[in-house]
Amino acid sequence: MDAEGWDERYAATELVWSAEPNRFVAAECADLPPGTAVDLAAGEGRNAIWLARRGWTVTAVDFSQVALDKGARLAGDTVVTWVRADATAWTAPEPVDLVVIAYLQLPAGARRAAVTAAYDALRPGGTLVWVAHDSTNLTEGTGGPQDPSVLVTAEDVLDDLDGRPLHVVRAGRVARQVAPSGDHHEHAGEPARTAWDCLVRVEKV
Incomplete structure (x- = not known):
C-alpha cells in the first residue's frame, strides 16, 4: 500500500492501531536509559509517544501525513518531532541511541x-528493536498480512544486517495473544488465539 492508500486508511477510523505501545517494544525498551530515539514507520506514533513520556527525545517518521497528524493530536503536550518520509529512503541527520x-x-x-x-x-552502542508479523504466522497463527512476501523471520533481519558489526541481544519468534475480533455474539466465550511475531534486538558495535 502506498502513502495515499495509508492516508485513506488512517483517515477512515479514529485509531488504526491502539494508543498503547506495542508490548514487545515496551518490554525491550523499558531497561534502556532515555536518549535520542527514532520510531521508523511510526504510524499514529503510539511507540514514539510512549518513549517520549519516558524521557526520550523522539522523532516519529512515517510516509502518511494523516497518520502523523493523528499522532500529534494523540500526543497532546508530549513533545515528539513528526517527520514525513519513507522508511526505506530516510536517513538520520545525526546518530541516535535507539531505532524502533x-x-x-x-x-x-x-x-x-x-x-x-x-x-x-x-x-x-545504540539499539535497534524490530517487531513484525513472522513468516510462520501465515500457517500457524492468526491475523496479519496474508502475503508471504511481506512476512519475515528474525533470521531474515539478521541476514539483512550481515557484515555490519553488532551484538544480538534477542532474535526469534514470540507469541502474541489476540482476542476474538468484534463484539458479536458468535465470538462470546471464544478463547484468545495466538499470533506469531518476529522480534529482533541488536546493539551496534
Whole structure:
C-alpha cells in the first residue's frame, strides 16, 4: 500500500492501531536509559509517544501525513518531532541511541533498505528493536498480512544486517495473544488465539 492508500486508511477510523505501545517494544525498551530515539514507520506514533513520556527525545517518521497528524493530536503536550518520509529512503541527520521499527511489512528488498537505514542511524552502542508479523504466522497463527512476501523471520533481519558489526541481544519468534475480533455474539466465550511475531534486538558495535 502506498502513502495515499495509508492516508485513506488512517483517515477512515479514529485509531488504526491502539494508543498503547506495542508490548514487545515496551518490554525491550523499558531497561534502556532515555536518549535520542527514532520510531521508523511510526504510524499514529503510539511507540514514539510512549518513549517520549519516558524521557526520550523522539522523532516519529512515517510516509502518511494523516497518520502523523493523528499522532500529534494523540500526543497532546508530549513533545515528539513528526517527520514525513519513507522508511526505506530516510536517513538520520545525526546518530541516535535507539531505532524502533514495528510492523513494517515489506518485500525483502525494501525491508533490507529500511533495516540497514535503521542500523546505520545508530551511534555505536545504540539499539535497534524490530517487531513484525513472522513468516510462520501465515500457517500457524492468526491475523496479519496474508502475503508471504511481506512476512519475515528474525533470521531474515539478521541476514539483512550481515557484515555490519553488532551484538544480538534477542532474535526469534514470540507469541502474541489476540482476542476474538468484534463484539458479536458468535465470538462470546471464544478463547484468545495466538499470533506469531518476529522480534529482533541488536546493539551496534
